[in-house]
Amino acid sequence: MVTNKLKFNKVNLNLIDEYSKRINSEFKDGKIGYFHLPKSDLSNLNELSEFSKKFSEFVVVGMGGSSLGIKAVFGLLENDKKVHFLDNLDICLCEKVLNSINFKKTLFFIISKSGTTIETITIFKFIIDKFSVKDFSKNFIFITDGDSNLEKFGLEHGIKTFNIPKNVGGRFSVLSAAGLVPFTCFGFDVKEILDGANACAREFFIEKNDNILQKAYHYTTHKSAKINVIFSYGSKFEYFNEWYIQLWAESLGKKREYKRLGLTPVALIGSKDQHSFLQLIMDGVKDKTVTFIKVKADTKEKSASNLSFKYLESCDFVNGFNMSEILNLQCDATMQAIINEGISVDSLELECLDEWHIGYLLYYYMLLTSVTGIMLNINTYNQPGVEIGKRLLKTLLIRG
Amino acid sequence: MVTNKLKFNKVNLNLIDEYSKRINSEFKDGKIGYFHLPKSDLSNLNELSEFSKKFSEFVVVGMGGSSLGIKAVFGLLENDKKVHFLDNLDICLCEKVLNSINFKKTLFFIISKSGTTIETITIFKFIIDKFSVKDFSKNFIFITDGDSNLEKFGLEHGIKTFNIPKNVGGRFSVLSAAGLVPFTCFGFDVKEILDGANACAREFFIEKNDNILQKAYHYTTHKSAKINVIFSYGSKFEYFNEWYIQLWAESLGKKREYKRLGLTPVALIGSKDQHSFLQLIMDGVKDKTVTFIKVKADTKEKSASNLSFKYLESCDFVNGFNMSEILNLQCDATMQAIINEGISVDSLELECLDEWHIGYLLYYYMLLTSVTGIMLNINTYNQPGVEIGKRLLKTLLIRG
Numbered sequence: 188m189v190t191n192k193l194k195f196n197k198v199n200l201n202l203i204d205e206y207s208k209r210i211n212s213e214f215k216d217g218k219i220g221y222f223h224l225p226k227s228d229l230s231n232l233n234e235l236s237e238f239s240k241k242f243s244e245f246v247v248v249g250m251g252g253s254s255l256g257i258k259a260v261f262g263l264l265e266n267d268k269k270v271h272f273l274d275n276l277d278i279c280l281c282e283k284v285l286n287s288i289n290f291k292k293t294l295f296f297i298i299s300k301s302g303t304t305i306e307t308i309t310i311f312k313f314i315i316d317k318f319s320v321k322d323f324s325k326n327f328i329f330i331t332d333g334d335s336n337l338e339k340f341g342l343e344h345g346i347k348t349f350n351i352p353k354n355v356g357g358r359f360s361v362l363s364a365a366g367l368v369p370f371t372c373f374g375f376d377v378k379e380i381l382d383g384a385n386a387c388a389r390e391f392f393i394e395k396n397d398n399i400l401q402k403a404y405h406y407t408t409h410k411s412a413k414i415n416v417i418f419s420y421g422s423k424f425e426y427f428n429e430w431y432i433q434l435w436a437e438s439l440g441k442k443r444e445y446k447r448l449g450l451t452p453v454a455l456i457g458s459k460d461q462h463s464f465l466q467l468i469m470d471g472v473k474d475k476t477v478t479f480i481k482v483k484a485d486t487k488e489k490s491a492s493n494l495s496f497k498y499l500e501s502c503d504f505v506n507g508f509n510m511s512e513i514l515n516l517q518c519d520a521t522m523q524a525i526i527n528e529g530i531s532v533d534s535l536e537l538e539c540l541d542e543w544h545i546g547y548l549l550y551y552y553m554l555l556t557s558v559t560g561i562m563l564n565i566n567t568y569n570q571p572g573v574e575i576g577k578r579l580l581k582t583l584l585i586r587g
Numbered sequence: 588m589v590t591n592k593l594k595f596n597k598v599n600l601n602l603i604d605e606y607s608k609r610i611n612s613e614f615k616d617g618k619i620g621y622f623h624l625p626k627s628d629l630s631n632l633n634e635l636s637e638f639s640k641k642f643s644e645f646v647v648v649g650m651g652g653s654s655l656g657i658k659a660v661f662g663l664l665e666n667d668k669k670v671h672f673l674d675n676l677d678i679c680l681c682e683k684v685l686n687s688i689n690f691k692k693t694l695f696f697i698i699s700k701s702g703t704t705i706e707t708i709t710i711f712k713f714i715i716d717k718f719s720v721k722d723f724s725k726n727f728i729f730i731t732d733g734d735s736n737l738e739k740f741g742l743e744h745g746i747k748t749f750n751i752p753k754n755v756g757g758r759f760s761v762l763s764a765a766g767l768v769p770f771t772c773f774g775f776d777v778k779e780i781l782d783g784a785n786a787c788a789r790e791f792f793i794e795k796n797d798n799i800l801q802k803a804y805h806y807t808t809h810k811s812a813k814i815n816v817i818f819s820y821g822s823k824f825e826y827f828n829e830w831y832i833q834l835w836a837e838s839l840g841k842k843r844e845y846k847r848l849g850l851t852p853v854a855l856i857g858s859k860d861q862h863s864f865l866q867l868i869m870d871g872v873k874d875k876t877v878t879f880i881k882v883k884a885d886t887k888e889k890s891a892s893n894l895s896f897k898y899l900e901s902c903d904f905v906n907g908f909n910m911s912e913i914l915n916l917q918c919d920a921t922m923q924a925i926i927n928e929g930i931s932v933d934s935l936e937l938e939c940l941d942e943w944h945i946g947y948l949l950y951y952y953m954l955l956t957s958v959t960g961i962m963l964n965i966n967t968y969n970q971p972g973v974e975i976g977k978r979l980l981k982t983l984l985i986r987g
Contacts, residue, residue, distance in 0.1 A: 276910055343897070437867065572866045
């Protein structure tokens with residue numbers, strides 16, 4: 188179960204009714220593909236678990252939405268898989284990862300929606316070069332749009348190739364093949380991930396839980412607070428935080444005609460960042476909302492310590508509690524302190540960190556992003572602003 | 588050499604003269620300790636290199652400023668040391684790290700300025716418990732304020748204990764024992780780090796390079812842009828980015844009487860985050876400044892690939908260039924695209940990533956923070972806002 192508690196006032200349903208209709212009609216018209224991914228047919232993944240058993244390590248090559256969702260789930264789920272991410276055109280990163288692996292025992296995922304992401308293809312060619320690969324079909328899997336040039340290349344070389352549906356954008360693709368194919372190979376329960384996502388969809392579209400609408404309405408009407416902080420308690424959320432930043436920033440930072448719109452994501456880890464960004468939230472300009480994310484403490488975990496040392500007695504007040512309990516109480520205390528400052532806060536509590544809850548959380552954030560985009564009256568699903576830099580790069584290189 | 592180029596207009600020196608006088612008098616009056624750390628006497632570190640040779644792994648236990656600076660330098664410097672960071676009260680993180688080490692061959696740094704940071708002391712006790720440690724003097728080093736309770740405990744148990752000067756705040760402590768002690772044990776050249784920092788101090792205080800003053804003035808007077816983005820090209824900057832976030836947020840988010848002030852840090856990695864946050868900078872609200880940080884490309888690095896594949900020819904335009912060159916050209920292209928949008932930009936180019944340049948960069952950002960704090964007329968060096976949460980935690984636990 189995921190419990191979302193809004194610590195700010197809800198508005199009258201009339202105010203959000205029009206938006207509710209719009210998101211419901213978007214859901215029905217089928218143009219936005221990610222909505223329906225939780226109902227995907229998984230039969231094409233069946234053979235993968237067997238195939239992937241041949242490998243002891245995995246390397247994911249993908250930029251932005253082609254790796255962030257995979258990293259998020261990989262980070263959140265307790266697992267002992269050796270997975271490396273080549274998500275930057277960085278020679279030190281590439282050398283470090285590729286020098287550490289046993290090539291023959293490694294399965295590579297080359298993921299690019301367009302099929303021609305310059306960083307991804309360059310790293311792919313770098314790998315081919317480095318290991319003098321002759322037969323591409325053995326340990327590469329391609330995930331790309333149907334009909335992309337990468338798919339054509341893959342088919343010609345007998346490479347296992349999976350498609351991201353055309354109407355699913357990169358940053359909304361974690362529940363498509365872009366996520367499910369690697370998850371299956373890592374041994375994660377993809378059915379459970381989709382079930383969790385589906386539960387979130389059902390609560391919103393069928394049971395008409397209005398929290399997401401209320402939250403998006405709050406974010407888009409409180410014009411003084413244009414920074415949306417998530418404060419995730421637990422180091423496992425680090426990559427999830429990165430995924431949220433892309434989703435929020437790239438979806439909501441848009442021009443509408445000549446007007447610039449957008450909300451800025453900030454993502455923190457508790458309790459760690461209580462020693463960092465928190466001071467700015469507490470005493471700085473009130474331009475932020477904060478969402479606290481926490482996971483119920485495991486009661487079976489043993490207490491952190493019951494030791495008491497001379498001179499350090501002032502730290503004994505946590506004795507008898509386990510680390511997860513202390514972490515959650517830190518979350519509660521910080522939340523209360525921020526509420527006391529009059530800052531808009533809500534909390535998301537997950538029963539535990541398993542596939543189901545992660546699927547729910549991912550869908551929750553994609554849905555929140557869609558609804559917020561509708562309220563800002565922008566195109567949530569494109570990214571026109573990053574094209575200019577790509578064109579300039581070509582000019583510089585050709586001139587270079 | 589570090590080259591800082593401002594791509595926005597400088598103002599007349601009269602406007603910044605008063606601030607220049609104030610920072611110069613702060614430098615001279617000795618109340619702010621970090622200014623003078625580059626001139627530290629290093630003789631007390633001499634015995635450490637020998638002592639640390641007994642260990643093959645290192646664990647740094649510290650929150651906020653007690654670990655972020657160490658992580659930053661560790662991440663930026665090419666090295667093969669096994670260093671783990673316990674920088675969060677997180678049972679998964681602690682178990683994962685502590686289960687992976689050989690206790691007898693591991694040197695632990697317990698770092699807490701106050702000496703009673705609840706997370707740090709709790710993790711310390713957890714370690715003692717887990718490995719049933721009897722003799723604390725063998726593989727622990729304490730770094731804390733003189734006269735703190737942690738120091739007293741350390742001295743009583745014969746633990747090597749080093750002090751952070753009283754007038755050096757946690758987030759400004761990377762060039763004090765809090766950084767230099769672990770750096771010496773890792774085999775880093777601390778003399779070079781301090782020399783680089785000193786070069787930055789000299790440029791500012793003696794050669795009167797006014798870039799930092801101009802930049803801080805720009806940040807504090809362009810009231811529509813309250814978010815300061817650093818866009819660091821290269822995955823090695825990841826931890827440096829975290830260090831910057833704490834330094835900027837915790838120093839500048841302050842109440843002045845009843846007025847809330849502050850600038851919000853955002854830290855990105857290029858080219859990776861061109862596929863994430865960039866869209867928001869390009870098309871979103873113009874509430875951001877951007878600093879591009881890059882490292883000169885190594886001309887000896889071989890080209891990323893000269894392969895050309897049927898279907899993927901559109902990616903061949905980078906053939907013949909090495910990854911670092913492409914990365915830097917991506918930086919240049921993105922910078923140009925952002926300048927074209929009329930956003931305030933500057934760039935920092937480092938000749939290479941060695942100790943000297945890292946020392947320079949750290950000092951540059953601490954100085955920029957100090958000057959910006961002076962211009963905001965706030966206390967840059969305290970963190971009153973985080974105390975309330977700490978008190979609330981105690982109440983919750985005792986009630987719990």
